[in-house]
Amino acid sequence: MPIPLNRGGELFNPPGVTWNPVSPKLATARLIILAICFVPCIAAGVVAALVTDIAWLYLPTGLLLVIALWLTWLIVRGVKATGYAEQADDLLVRGGIMFLRLSLVPYGRMQFVDVNMGPLDRALKLAKVTMRTAAAGLTVTVPGLPPEEAARLRDQLASLGQANQAGL
Amino acid sequence: MTTPPPPAPVEPIDTLATPADEGWHRLHPATPLVKGWIALVAVLLVLASQAADLLMPDFEDDAEGHANPLNQAFDYIGWILLGLGVLLVLIVAYTYCYWRFARYRLDDEAFHLHTGVIFRQRRSMRLDRLEAVDTVRPLVARLVGLAELKLQSAGGSGSGVNLAYIKYAEATALREQLLAGARRVKGGADQAVGETQAAQATSAAVAVPGVPLSGGPTAVPAATPSALFGDDEFKDAPPLVTVGADRIMGSLLLSMTTWWVLVCLIGLVVLGIVLKQPEIIFMVIPGLLGVFQFFWQRIAGEWSFTVTPTTTGLRLTHGLFTTVTQNVPQDRIQAIQLSQTLLWRARGWWRVTMNVAGYGVDNPNQVRNQVLAPVVTEQEIQAVLWSVLPQLAGPQAWELVTGALNGEGETPGFITAPPKAKVLDPIVWRRRGFAAIPEALFIRNGRLWRTAVIVPHGRIQAIGVRQGPWMRLLGLANVKAYSTPGPVSARVVHLAVDDAARLAFGAGLQARLARGDVN
Numbered sequence: 001m002p003i004p005l006n007r008g009g010e011l012f013n014p015p016g017v018t019w020n021p022v023s024p025k026l027a028t029a030r031l032i033i034l035a036i037c038f039v040p041c042i043a044a045g046v047v048a049a050l051v052t053d054i055a056w057l058y059l060p061t062g063l064l065l066v067i068a069l070w071l072t073w074l075i076v077r078g079v080k081a082t083g084y085a086e087q088a089d090d091l092l093v094r095g096g097i098m099f100l101r102l103s104l105v106p107y108g109r110m111q112f113v114d115v116n117m118g119p120l121d122r123a124l125k126l127a128k129v130t131m132r133t134a135a136a137g138l139t140v141t142v143p144g145l146p147p148e149e150a151a152r153l154r155d156q157l158a159s160l161g162q163a164n165q166a167g168l
Numbered sequence: 169m170t171t172p173p174p175p176a177p178v179e180p181i182d183t184l185a186t187p188a189d190e191g192w193h194r195l196h197p198a199t200p201l202v203k204g205w206i207a208l209v210a211v212l213l214v215l216a217s218q219a220a221d222l223l224m225p226d227f228e229d230d231a232e233g234h235a236n237p238l239n240q241a242f243d244y245i246g247w248i249l250l251g252l253g254v255l256l257v258l259i260v261a262y263t264y265c266y267w268r269f270a271r272y273r274l275d276d277e278a279f280h281l282h283t284g285v286i287f288r289q290r291r292s293m294r295l296d297r298l299e300a301v302d303t304v305r306p307l308v309a310r311l312v313g314l315a316e317l318k319l320q321s322a323g324g325s326g327s328g329v330n331l332a333y334i335k336y337a338e339a340t341a342l343r344e345q346l347l348a349g350a351r352r353v354k355g356g357a358d359q360a361v362g363e364t365q366a367a368q369a370t371s372a373a374v375a376v377p378g379v380p381l382s383g384g385p386t387a388v389p390a391a392t393p394s395a396l397f398g399d400d401e402f403k404d405a406p407p408l409v410t411v412g413a414d415r416i417m418g419s420l421l422l423s424m425t426t427w428w429v430l431v432c433l434i435g436l437v438v439l440g441i442v443l444k445q446p447e448i449i450f451m452v453i454p455g456l457l458g459v460f461q462f463f464w465q466r467i468a469g470e471w472s473f474t475v476t477p478t479t480t481g482l483r484l485t486h487g488l489f490t491t492v493t494q495n496v497p498q499d500r501i502q503a504i505q506l507s508q509t510l511l512w513r514a515r516g517w518w519r520v521t522m523n524v525a526g527y528g529v530d531n532p533n534q535v536r537n538q539v540l541a542p543v544v545t546e547q548e549i550q551a552v553l554w555s556v557l558p559q560l561a562g563p564q565a566w567e568l569v570t571g572a573l574n575g576e577g578e579t580p581g582f583i584t585a586p587p588k589a590k591v592l593d594p595i596v597w598r599r600r601g602f603a604a605i606p607e608a609l610f611i612r613n614g615r616l617w618r619t620a621v622i623v624p625h626g627r628i629q630a631i632g633v634r635q636g637p638w639m640r641l642l643g644l645a646n647v648k649a650y651s652t653p654g655p656v657s658a659r660v661v662h663l664a665v666d667d668a669a670r671l672a673f674g675a676g677l678q679a680r681l682a683r684g685d686v687n
Binding site: 008009010011012014098099100101102103104105106109133134135136137138140 | 631637665666
């Protein structure tokens, strides 16, 4: 399988940009959530089919299993496709496999930078950095960073933002 | 700022300082009555629309012996009147308390407003955060010579300051001081010498509203003294644009809404005749109410629209009953969009909307204050554009503007969607495209409903690139230049990937964007 971070040609991999990947543990975190949603449903379907002995009950259960496997594949690849790059003047964030996204946010435009950790994130030692600008409808997030890296990125962004601050 | 701000007068939060003290001012004593009256009218309008709603479904029920709710209402007319009276008293009592406790003050750095009866609120808006100042005068306020001042900031929902009501002349003077102050604060250190003088002039002028203020040190020519007295505040320059009644009405007549309504009406009449059910025509009533509201908003809101350049920014005035004066410093306009519905093309009319940080965040009804000009011709667009973005003055940039307005397919200076975009975008692809010069980015869109967007690079907040599976197959991508919240969206879709990269990472653009260059 090609490394998805190269996907999208030069437009999504500008020359001279090296992407920092996010932690592979992000896939673990997302797969745990996926399992929490799907495993009980699939198990219930199997149990119901066994108990009632109705053969076609396997059909929706099988469908659920296929969807779960498909989502697993999406998650694993999606995490590999997520990356960020700190450049001289701006932060680049990319993501997506089928629908590729790339955001370019100048440091001076950032209004605030947040670091969030949910309970699962804490257990797996992951953190999410969120950046917001004055732009309508644009929040740039870098999920799945080790907490130290998240803190470093936040401080870095904050200081660079201060240095390049541009008003509205 | 080089000079430290003078220490703010300290006062305990639970006292009522005498209003004239230390530059503090009160709202006009007639405020409770005007506010109460407007609130009462609003309540009555809501009640009336409720009554109309009640009336509607009962059209046919009457035959079956159901009582019409309006008749029931008449039985209780005494109670209703009493209720309204109590409501009026409550409203006036509340607004009286509001007035009694409300005070405002302008100093070098910020505008302060203290309000609240039980829960005190002290709001300070720093002048460098001021985005625009609007003067709003509902009909009642106009009759008694009052005005409401709205200070818009970019801080998002609820961060503005509304000052209702003060004398109109006072509002005009205060507005000029606010705008001049904002300019001075933003202007930086080079005017530090004159600052104290300015402060003195400012506070003196606030203390005695009506006294013509001298311009201050920033070479802001004073608000014309005559402006402080009369109702006529537009003596400083002739308006760039004056939209007369005939053009507003004509533009509405040629709007698609009008023709949709006509088509629907005819369709329903035909249907009624064919089905032999003439009452089917009543189905149109709710829709007509909506259309009427749309027309009313356009007519009443955009009546006698003028656009005037002033030393502190662009001044827009409009309104039939409620008159609004908007003052927007040119550098606070983040993006401009020109749009033209199909039927306007014959007349060469365009509607100009803008993104201003601070507008349109609080509620969607504010869309009307994001109109830069409701119906203008290309010549007027030129005048307005050159005033808002002086860096675009000149034939070269103007050629790009006309290309963005009317161009289709290959246009000099424009990078357009490639022919292979036809598959995804059979109609509009010929219009999609952009042109970038160091001063600004031009984006054109829409084949039938043409739009053109102009954004100075320095006001782009961020860039986003998107590509879905079909687009990847065809080698296309979308690029969006993010702007502040507002009606203008600067997005080019279905560009060839190389062109998309050129737009997103264009030489110099990134750096300019990062530096936040303005002008």
